[in-house]
Amino acid sequence: MSCSTPSRFHSWRARVALACGFSIALVACEDEAPTAVDLDLLPPEPVTIAIELPWADFGSNLGVYGGYSAPALLAESIVARSYGTDSLDARTLLRFTSFPTSASVLDAGTPRTDTDLSYFGGYVVVFFDPVASTNTGPVSLGLGALEEAWHPPSATWDFALDTVGEQRAWSEQGAGPVTPLTTRDWDPAMGDSVQLFLDSAQVVGWNDPTDPASGARIELLTEGVRLRVIGGALRIFARSSINPDTVLSLTAQAQDVTFVYDVDPAPPLDGMRVGGAPSWRTVLDVAVPSSLTGPPGLCAAVGCPFALAPRHVSYAALVLRTRSPAEAFQPTDSLALDVRPVLSRAALPKSPLGNSLIADPAGHRVDAAAFAVEGAPVEIPVTGYVKAFLGGPDPAGRPPPGTLALLAAPEPGSFTFAEFFGPGGANEPVLKLIVTVSPPMELQ
Amino acid sequence: MRVRVVGLSLGLLIGGAPLSGQSIFGSSGIGLPMEALDGRARALGSFGIGLQGPTILPSDPAAAARVLLPTGVIVAQPSWIDLTEDSGGDHRYFQGTRFPLLGLAYPAFSGILTVHIASVFDQSFEGERTVDIALGGTTVPATDRFVQDGSVSTLAAGYARMLGPRTAVGVSLGRYSGRIARTLIRDYGDVTGLGPVEPYASSGAWRYSGESITGGISTELPGSVHVAASATWSTRLDATATGSTEGAGRTYSVPLQLRVGASSALTPGLTLSASAVRADWSVADDDVGGASVVRTVLGVGVGVELSQARLLGREAPLRLGFRRNGLPFSLRGDGAEQAFSGGLALILNESNGVVLATTDLAIERGRRTGGTITEEFWRGTVSVQLSAF
Numbered sequence: 007m008s009c010s011t012p013s014r015f016h017s018w019r020a021r022v023a024l025a026c027g028f029s030i031a032l033v034a035c036e037d038e039a040p041t042a043v044d045l046d047l048l049p050p051e052p053v054t055i056a057i058e059l060p061w062a063d064f065g066s067n068l069g070v071y072g073g074y075s076a077p078a079l080l081a082e083s084i085v086a087r088s089y090g091t092d093s094l095d096a097r098t099l100l101r102f103t104s105f106p107t108s109a110s111v112l113d114a115g116t117p118r119t120d121t122d123l124s125y126f127g128g129y130v131v132v133f134f135d136p137v138a139s140t141n142t143g144p145v146s147l148g149l150g151a152l153e154e155a156w157h158p159p160s161a162t163w164d165f166a167l168d169t170v171g172e173q174r175a176w177s178e179q180g181a182g183p184v185t186p187l188t189t190r191d192w193d194p195a196m197g198d199s200v201q202l203f204l205d206s207a208q209v210v211g212w213n214d215p216t217d218p219a220s221g222a223r224i225e226l227l228t229e230g231v232r233l234r235v236i237g238g239a240l241r242i243f244a245r246s247s248i249n250p251d252t253v254l255s256l257t258a259q260a261q262d263v264t265f266v267y268d269v270d271p272a273p274p275l276d277g278m279r280v281g282g283a284p285s286w287r288t289v290l291d292v293a294v295p296s297s298l299t300g301p302p303g304l305c306a307a308v309g310c311p312f313a314l315a316p317r318h319v320s321y322a323a324l325v326l327r328t329r330s331p332a333e334a335f336q337p338t339d340s341l342a343l344d345v346r347p348v349l350s351r352a353a354l355p356k357s358p359l360g361n362s363l364i365a366d367p368a369g370h371r372v373d374a375a376a377f378a379v380e381g382a383p384v385e386i387p388v389t390g391y392v393k394a395f396l397g398g399p400d401p402a403g404r405p406p407p408g409t410l411a412l413l414a415a416p417e418p419g420s421f422t423f424a425e426f427f428g429p430g431g432a433n434e435p436v437l438k439l440i441v442t443v444s445p446p447m448e449l450q
Numbered sequence: 451m452r453v454r455v456v457g458l459s460l461g462l463l464i465g466g467a468p469l470s471g472q473s474i475f476g477s478s479g480i481g482l483p484m485e486a487l488d489g490r491a492r493a494l495g496s497f498g499i500g501l502q503g504p505t506i507l508p509s510d511p512a513a514a515a516r517v518l519l520p521t522g523v524i525v526a527q528p529s530w531i532d533l534t535e536d537s538g539g540d541h542r543y544f545q546g547t548r549f550p551l552l553g554l555a556y557p558a559f560s561g562i563l564t565v566h567i568a569s570v571f572d573q574s575f576e577g578e579r580t581v582d583i584a585l586g587g588t589t590v591p592a593t594d595r596f597v598q599d600g601s602v603s604t605l606a607a608g609y610a611r612m613l614g615p616r617t618a619v620g621v622s623l624g625r626y627s628g629r630i631a632r633t634l635i636r637d638y639g640d641v642t643g644l645g646p647v648e649p650y651a652s653s654g655a656w657r658y659s660g661e662s663i664t665g666g667i668s669t670e671l672p673g674s675v676h677v678a679a680s681a682t683w684s685t686r687l688d689a690t691a692t693g694s695t696e697g698a699g700r701t702y703s704v705p706l707q708l709r710v711g712a713s714s715a716l717t718p719g720l721t722l723s724a725s726a727v728r729a730d731w732s733v734a735d736d737d738v739g740g741a742s743v744v745r746t747v748l749g750v751g752v753g754v755e756l757s758q759a760r761l762l763g764r765e766a767p768l769r770l771g772f773r774r775n776g777l778p779f780s781l782r783g784d785g786a787e788q789a790f791s792g793g794l795a796l797i798l799n800e801s802n803g804v805v806l807a808t809t810d811l812a813i814e815r816g817r818r819t820g821g822t823i824t825e826e827f828w829r830g831t832v833s834v835q836l837s838a839f
Contacts, residue, residue: 054583
């Protein structure tokens with residue numbers, strides 16, 4: 007806003023007076039509204055009540071689907087031997103990149119690039135997650151060289167290649183046979199990695215990643231243990247042609263890592279399962295009631311039937327109660343769960359999914375301890391979804407999704423999976439709502 | 451020039467529109483009365499009736515008949531308030547600015563046409579309470595925050611003319627307008643063990659409407675005594691729910707408002723003025739809910755003006771005044787406001803004895819009381835009147 011004055015005001019005093027006057031007025035423009043001294047002036051207190059809708063009031067058509075994703079996409083792998091009641095066996099397979107062909111070597115104090123290296127041995131280093139591994143003492147590991155062509159994205163316990171159009175079984179189940187190379191003990195008290203040393207001939211065999219049979223197999227020789235492998239690499243010793251007294255330690259990274267295991271858990275008939283690798287999803291139909299006739303606490307407070315509107319919902323969560331999975335798949339680390347809408351129920355199990363309905367982009371994390379007991383409650387907040395459901399079609403006329411999928415975040419996120427009780431019984435899923443209601447705002 | 455003046459005026463009005471309230475008494479009944487007075491009337495403790503000279507106040511429609519040239523006035527009114535309760539030491543301070551009046555007068559049809567935009571009621575206030583909520587066996591604290599933002603104003607058009615050399619009459623037709631929005635938000639804050647709990651909001655908005663007519667007369671009696679009277683009759687003030695507001699609308703009775711005033715030159719350069727108003731707001735008793743106290747109000751004000759004072763080499767009339775007025779709506783018993791006032795006028799431009807531009811400044815030190823609630827306030831008023839633009 008301009009502070010100009012009419013041109014007829016020739017006097018500087020007039021201009022100053024006018025400016026001062028409105029300056030005084032504008033000084034107080036930073037308003038602070040008066041605060042009520044009497045709470046009776048405020049509208050009546052809203053009523054806030056927590057409601058748990060039983061499964062029958064909001065859910066139906068629960069189903070569990072498996073086979074999503076693949077172990078090769080997991081950022082971790084496992085090795086196990088006769089672990090748990092299912093006697094889980096699992097082996098980790100690695101394929102290394104080609105060896106470095108040059109290195110910088112000091113020649114009389116001057117760095118030079120040596121392109122004529124002589125490889126003469128090395129070792130495979132494997133990194134473990136001691137916390138997520140089940141052993142407390144030393145365990146023995148074996149390293150072997152794969153002998154048959156294999157396909158890292160699809161390899162399983164039984165098949166070296168298992169794609170839609172082609173299957174080729176291992177000659178020996180469990181990624182065999184292999185050429186045994188070495189064994190070594192790993193003691194978690196001594197560190198989180200183990201080195202399996204190789205001679206020159208053993209090392210050179212892995213210097214061709216284009217060889218479909220190139221690969222290493224790591225297996226556990228100690229029974230009753232499951233280890234979480236979080237990385238592996240091949241360290242190669244090389245001698246310089248420029249300075250033969252110089253021994254170089256070079257690294258070939260693992261370009262493909264996967265694991266194979268021999269237990270194929272059946273889908274639960276009366277429960278929910280989420281996670282694993284390949285992954286499990288639980289799908290359910292949801293219909294949030296727009297009219298509530300209970301519980302008695304709500305009816306006593308606001309009367310029933312009560313028309314539930316989006317603005318009444320301050321919090322909504324799917325409350326699941328944990329069930330211990332088979333021991334082989336018992337989580338040893340926290341799991342992250344996600345909820346996404348199923349975009350085409352008819353296309354299940356291959357239906358595409360919509361965007362996450364969970365506010366946390368990393369998913370809703372559940373501590374592993376929750377799966378060590380039966381019936382521990384796990385609340386997955388879905389406030390935004392419930393409000394959108396009650397709000398009806400979006401501005402484009404699309405109805406809110408009525409089918410949801412519970413899945414791991416990311417998928418796959420872990421070899422282990424979460425299990426929850428299904429409908430029926432005291433531990434069935436419920437929809438928890440925190441509802442706030444007040445009479446219509448009135449003029450006083 | 452005309453465009454610049456109108457732009458300045460509208461800019462100030464628009465800029466002032468969303469500002470907050472000036473008194474906790476705005477929370478009672480239909481709100482706190484906002485008298486549309488200029489700096490001169492405020493400084494003299496006047497209710498805007500019976501002042502000598504040309505004015506374009508909505509409370510004195512006949513006075514506009516003495517306007518000689520096209521004239522406009524705009525008023526700004528900042529307030530600083532100190533609220534105490536039960537005479538305790540707990541002080542709450544707040545402040546706010548209003549632009550209670552924009553008036554225009556234009557000679558036409560052997561008289562003067564007038565337009566006023568004037569504030570009538572201020573209704574803004576806030577409130578907060580903490581509550582404990584039982585959720586599944588645990589108690590969760592929550593905070594209810596309430597905000598009321600509203601005001602009532604009038605847009606009036608009028609006509610005034612002289613009936614002979616001494617007497618003037620005027621009439622104006624006004625339309626009430628305004629809006630009130632009431633919003634309550636329950637904020638749960640961080641609830642342990644749960645994810646984000648969204649706040650709950652309940653709100654409503656209403657739009658005001660209604661009509662009024664104001665008639666007035668003023669005359670010069672022998673002995674340089676100027677007297678004036680006016681009355682405003684209104685239809686019911688309707689508050690109609692807007693948008694998705696579920697709350698019901700309301701309608702309020704507005705009483706006949708009577709005003710009388712007089713002024714007289716006691717000696718050359720010294721003028722005494724006095725005025726009084728009366729309105730029986732008890733007619734709205736059944737329409738106003740809550741714990742508000744509704745009553746008939748009577749207000750009186752007196753003031754003196756030293757018209758020959760000078761400041762910075764220019765004529766600058768000095769004014770002193772006192773006024774006391776009842777509040778139509780109060781919180782805990784009868785409410786009243788009284789204030790001592792002072793002020794001056796700065797003549798910005800004058801031609802052949804005709805004031806073309808003036809700024810009137812007033813400052814009031816007063817107190818509003820209602821039951822156990824007391825507000826001590828400073829209230830400034832700045833008005834700018836321009837003629838022949």
